[in-house]
Amino acid sequence: MLLFFNLGGGEIFIVLMAVLLLFGSKKIPEFAKGLGKGIRQFKDTAGDLQKDINNSIHDVKRTVEEEREKIEKK
DSSP, X not given: OOOBTTBOHHHHHHHHHHXXXXXXXXXXXXXXXXXXXXXXXXXXXXXXXXXXXXXXXXHHHHHHHHHHHHHHHO
16 A cells, blocks of 8 residues: 555545646646756755754854863863
């Protein structure tokens, strides 16, 4: 049994047939291409956000370490 977002194989087939009827066979590749681009942009943005968060955490850790060393020298 194939489960994808809590959908079984038959339900996925019905959804795919509905998409085929709504968009036609010529529009589906364009639709898939747009969907793929959207997913890629989302992943890129999420990666950039994660990188920014990690950089901020690193900066804070470095600042805390520098201040700790200053305090220990006194």
